[in-house]
Amino acid sequence: MRYLSTVFGLIIGSVSSLSYATTLEIAVASNFAEPAKQIAQQFEQQTKIQVSISSAATGVLANQIRNGAPYKIFLSADQTTPKILIETGYAVAASQFTYAQGQLVLWSANPHLIDSSGKILTTGNFKYLAIANPKLAPYGAAGYQTLSKLGLTQQLQSKIVNGDNISNTYQYVASGNAQLGFVALAQIMQKGKISQGSYWIVPQTISPLIKQDGIILKAGASDPNAQKFLNFMRSESALTILRTYGYR
Amino acid sequence: MLNTEDWSALWLSIELAGLTTLILIIIALPLAWWLAFHQSRLKALIAALVALPLILPPSVIGFYLLVAMGPHGLIGKLCQTLGIELFPFTFNGLLIASIIYSLPFVVQPIQNTFNSIGKKPLEIAATLGAKPLDAWLNIVLPLAKNGILSAAVLGFAHTIGEFGIVLMIGGNIPHKTQLISLQIYNHVEAFEYAQAGQLSLILLIFSFAVLSFMYWLNQKFNYLNKA
Structure with missing residues (x-):
């Protein structure tokens, strides 16, 4: 019995010290x-x-x-x-x-898909374009604004898939399920470099820094x-x- | 009030659940029969496999499906070879996911029903000269009617409530993969509590009605058995 209460004492002690830390x-x-x-x-x-x-x-x-x-x-x-x-x-x-x-960027895991001026959006030579849910994710909203500034919203509407947040969106593109998507530059940068895939950094005249x-x-x-x-x-x-x- | 996307999500959920249930009943009848009466070393493994979606978090199933059905996954590669559209972000993808997710909810009630009926009716029919398939269709199936019906109701209701997998492989596309559970989540996260409340209430009433119907059915079934 005494042993048991010691154990309980220890547990309660450690729990409370956790919550006070x-x-x-x-x-x-x-x-x-x-x-x-x-x-x-x-x-x-x-x-x-x-x-x-x-x-x-x-x-x-x-x-x-x-x-x-x-x-x-x-x-x-x-x-x-x-x-x-x-x-x-x-x-x-x-x-x-x-x-x-932060900077919005159009990114693909495929190193040859995206050209340096983002023309791919106009040619529409892809099946899915991933954008984060614009109601929840500012980078998603910026993605939609970019499409609307380029006048492509209507044309690409049926190809858009929504990630729940920007990392989910990144996953859709990284896994190849979506051929390309709007993500944050920070997500594809490692040690100051973009490590893989192809990309188009959306010019600030189209999508201002976030x-x-x-x-x-x-x-x-x-x-x-x-x-x-x-x-x-x-x-x-x-x-x-x-x-x-x-x-x- | 509910907007067009809400209605479309509701209708899509019903469509998905209906199709899932139909396919599951077709799969579950032979599978449940096999599980109920066949002695095999594989049986424990198969039974465990069928029950797995009961235990696995939907996020695990969703993650595996997303990877497997994607262009670098096993299923995805197979689809590409066959020239079939890849499954993520499509209604068919959701259908496959739902079939896996709701499998135990349909197989287990039917298996229990088969167990309680036993093999005796079939044996008697055989002594009277009935062929096995004939006896199965005309004797076992009618006897199992209520079990099958409650399995169908459970499978349907469970699919309507599906969320985690849909979130991971659906892509939240209005009119295509945006189901009612996802639409509720969207409304809540976007702080649109009024719309979330209305859709949730619809689901609550629906679930309550479905369960009441099932228990009423069971009660009636028991009563008939005793009479």
């Missing part, structure tokens, strides 16, 4: 998941503050935040969603800032570590990581 929960838009992990790693090494990262489409995360998800920081893939979260009282007003500017804003959420308002992390996002070591993924 100050973990910084961060919600990250899918396109930024990889760099965020690297930045978090450096942050952890320097500050000994534990960080946990959850990633999904911006809209999905916003919906979770509205329903009480315990994130302290939100790194969105746009500027509108953080603004709405501040206006509706889910985030700290003064905390919004642009942590990165400004991505971060905010401190209500759950992080009283946690000084949240501000520390956002400050770290502005540091040179964080910016170096950003650049290797093609962000500006």
Whole structure:
């Protein structure tokens, strides 16, 4: 009996110490998941503050935040969603800032499919074009805007498949199920280079750089570590990581 | 109110579930009979294979299907050789996924029914000179009618509720692969709670009605058996 209570004591002790350990929960838009992990790693090494990262489409995360998800920081893939979260009282007003500017790119796993000026979209010589759900993912919305600026929305409508978020969309293209798709440049960049496939970087005259804003959420308002992390996002070591993924 | 995409998703779900059920009944009748009465070393393996979708998360099934049916997968390569359209993002792809996903829900009730009927009616028919297939069609099938009907209802309802696999291999295409469960998810994630609520209510009422019907059927069946 005494033995048993010791065991229980240990379990309860370890559980409570887990919940008291100050973990910084961060919600990250899918396109930024990889760099965020690297930045978090450096942050952890320097500050000994534990960080946990959850990633999904911006809209999905916003919906979770509205329903009480315990994130302290939100790194969105746009500027509108953080603004709405501040206006509706889910985030700290003064905390919004642009942590990165991302680039939309048309990408194929096939190294010969996409020409350097994106003509393939006009010739329509493919079966499926993957775009992230525009309601949830800013990069998806940017993909649709690009089609509409090129006047191709009608023509390509029947070839579009929607990924749930930008990493899902990337998967559709990487697995070859969709011949090409609109993804974030960061997803196909490794150590400052585009490692495989063919691509067309959508010119800024057609799709402007996507400004991505971060905010401190209500759950992080009283946690000084949240501000520390956002400050770290502005540091040179964080910016170096950003650049290797093609962000500006 | 519901928009055209919602209605189309609802109708597509019904179409998919109907076709899935029809095909599953055709597969399940011989399979369930084999599982019920044949002694074989393979039986445990086959039974486990049939039951697997009960245990496996839909994400696992969806992931395997996406890879296998894609251009670099086994099924995908076969399709390319045969000149068939690749399955991901198509209604046929969803149909294949649903058949796998709902298989145990149709096979197991029918197998149980066959077990409870036993081989005796067939043996008696044989002594009276009936050929096996003749006896099976005219004696076993009518006896198993209610079991088959509840298997069909279960398979249909389960397919209507399918979500995880569809999310992974469907591509969320309106009028083609956008099913009602997916449309509800889209509405929720886009913060369109009113539309999500209406569609969810339709599914809730539908599921309740289906289950009530099935239990009513079972009750009637039991009553007839006792009488």
